[in-house]
Amino acid sequence: MSEVTGAWSAVGVDGLAGAEPWRTFRWYHGQKHYSGAYWSSAARGHVIYESRLELARLPFADFDPTVRHIVAQPFLLRTTVDGKSCKHIPDYLLITDAGPAVVDVKPAHRLADTKVASTFEWTCELVEARGWRYEIATEPNPVELANDRFLAGYRREWLFTPSLLPHVRDKALDAASLAEAVRCLPDQPVNLVKAAVLHLLWRQEALIDIGKPLSGRTQLRSVA
16 A cells, blocks of 8 residues: 555544554564564454564453454654654554544553653654544553453354354343353353353453453353
C-alpha cells in the first residue's frame, strides 16, 4: 500500500482501520526482537507484534468486548517539541465502542527513561487533543494473563461445535462452577460442551473473576 500523509487533526478512523503496519520486520538468527502475528477475533485476521510484551497485550485487547478492530503500527506521528523535530509510531490503535484508543507497549522500567517519557508525553497530548484515549501498557497481572491466554485458545468459533452454543446459553449457569457448566448437557460429549462454555467465557457472555486462577471451582456469573 502507498504512504498517505496528512494533518493529524484530519486523519479519520476509517482510513486508519485499513492501514498496514508502518514497519516491516524480518526474522533472522540472533535477532533481539520477538516478532510474530496473533490471530485476532476482533480484527478477523492477524495482528503483528514485535515483543513478548506486545504479544501479552494483544489477547487483552481481543478479550475486551468493546474492541471492534485492532491495527498494529497504524501511523507515524511527526511534531515539533521545543524546536526539535520528533516522530513516533504507536504500537496499536484500538477501535472501540467508546472511540479510538492509541496504545504504546513498554516495560515498566523503561518509563523512567527521559526520551521514552518525553515521547509518550507529547504523543498523549496529540491523541487526547482529538478526544481519543491514550494508554501505556506495561507488564500485565500474571494470573490475568494466564487466564486470558487460556481462554484465547477458544476464540475461533469454527474449531468447535457451534450448534451447542444455543443449548448452553439456555442453561441457568449463574453461580454454577466451571466443572458444573461443562456438564450442563449430559447427552453431549463433555469435551465439546467444555469448548462451547469456554468460548462463551471468551465472548464474555458469561463472566468469571479473571484475576483469580481458573479451575473447575471457578464460579460463573451471568451478564447483568
